[in-house]
């Protein structure tokens with residue numbers, strides 16, 4: 144059976160998705176999760192794009208131990224140097240260089256003749272290879288390129304030393320039949336192509352990114368480029384979880400497998416969602432809230448008789464925690480830690496006490512603590528920073544006949560500071576009161592709230608995105624009370640700013 148390499152570009156193409164930019168700490172957290180997920184390559188960023196991008200790629204290259212770590216670079220010497228500088232400390236570094244090969248891109252964007260493009264591919268792939276043994280070349284807009292010219296470009300890259308050649312459907316224009324035909328054509332017309340990895344990188348503009356990737360795999364591609372939850376430029380990239388679960392569920396069709404640990408899929412998607420604040424759509428394939436929900440009577444009847452009547456894969460196989468009650472207010476530390484570890488979290492001993500205190504606070508408010516609550520608790524614990532400000536109390540007045548006012552009391556260095564502020568609504572008022580105390584000058588860019596579990600005492604998770612001094616900061620807060628969750632998220636963001644100062 145063929146082995147398909149999963150090349151994850153959540154931290155590069157995924158980050159090009161509006162509203163999905165991540166800071167260094169968040170990228171590192173995501174990279175560690177991708178390592179646990181078992182992807183073959185992490186594209187950690189585009190090192191030349193900015194000093195922050197460079198730092199993130201370098202930090203990931205120095206942290207991640209199992210996967211290969213790539214940086215994107217244009218086919219320019221300066222970009223390639225910067226990419227190499229960023230990834231060279233990785234256990235297995237990769238330089239990923241690209242140049243467009245379609246007529247429209249060459250003429251209007253690059254303003255180059257086709258022969259100049261071929262010469263640039265040759266020169267820049269050779270240069271990258273002189274620095275790094277693992278070089279991937281991408282022919283941007285390959286699916287709209289003249290096939291014979293594309294074959295020449297790919298042959299040139301292989302002769303110059305590329306060991307991975309990537310065929311992107313950059314603008315999501317291809318159909319599955321065309322993608323199959325293109326890979327088949329290249330396999331028949333590019334000398335040496337069977338000695339290198341053939342990769343595909345499909346975008347979702349017409350909703351075909353996963354279908355196109357799978358068609359290319361059927362035709363012989365051995366690497367799939369994708370992102371967690373399909374985030375990416377414009378309508379996004381092919382989604383990792385869809386590609387992986389197609390390969391696993393339909394081995395009979397693809398005759399191919401990959402090394403991804405599917406039990407880490409749900410956790411990866413949830414982590415990304417809580418970092419970006421972009422909720423997972425309920426009907427999202429594989430990981431959406433409804434993906435395993437059986438609503439109608441005939442389906443429920445079938446599932447009760449035999450799950451396989453309506454379930455082609457199990458929620459457990461992608462690591463969805465069961466909704467069953469597991470712990471409550473009378474549980475002790477041993478049972479709590481045991482549960483965390485059995486959910487696959489590696490909680491250091493130094494963090495157990497804080498996690499247990501937070502669990503007990505939650506258990507006082509919530510009748511049943513489910514595995515999903517525990518997952519949320521642990522994930523928000525990772526966002527905690529040494530608190531400069533901590534919440535002492537708050538009182539909020541709001542209603543249809545009065546304007547919202549909030550009184551918030553925070554503690555800093557043992558001193559209590561209380562301020563009152565008004566706002567367009569209760570949350571706005573509370574944030575203004577916190578601003579009056581902390582005076583960070585941060586701007587609120589985005590606010591999202593999601594419920595972690597069902598029921599009256601559902602746990603609400605709030606994610607706020609703040610900007611401060613050109614940096615983006617994410618704050619997370621968790622509570623059964625949405626106002627408290629909002630205030631905690633804002634204070635978490637403010638603490639991150641105050642800690643960095």
Ligand SMILES: CC(=O)SCCNC(=O)CCNC(=O)[C@H](O)C(C)(C)COP(=O)(O)OP(=O)(O)OC[C@H]1O[C@@H](n2cnc3c(N)ncnc32)[C@H](O)[C@@H]1OP(=O)(O)O
Pocket residue numbers: 156159189191192193216217218219241242243252253254283313376
């Ligand atoms: C399909 C993709 O996803 S490609 C990746 C997209 N990602 C990004 O663009 C990341 C963010 N980008 C950036 O920060 C900036 O665009 C930078 C730092 C990369 C470049 O910035 P600038 O030097 O100001 O150039 P700008 O972005 O305005 O224009 C791109 C230039 O690169 C050239 N170029 C585009 N692709 C390539 C390539 N693959 N190889 C070489 N040159 C290229 C363009 O022709 C243009 O050249 P020109 O300045 O001589 O006209």
Ligand SMILES: CC(C)C(=O)C(=O)O
Pocket residue numbers: 156215241281282283284309311312313314344346
């Ligand atoms: C840089 C390349 C691989 C890309 O993202 C695209 O063509 O979509």
Ligand SMILES: [Mg+2]
Pocket residue numbers: 156311313344346376
């Ligand atoms: Mg892309």
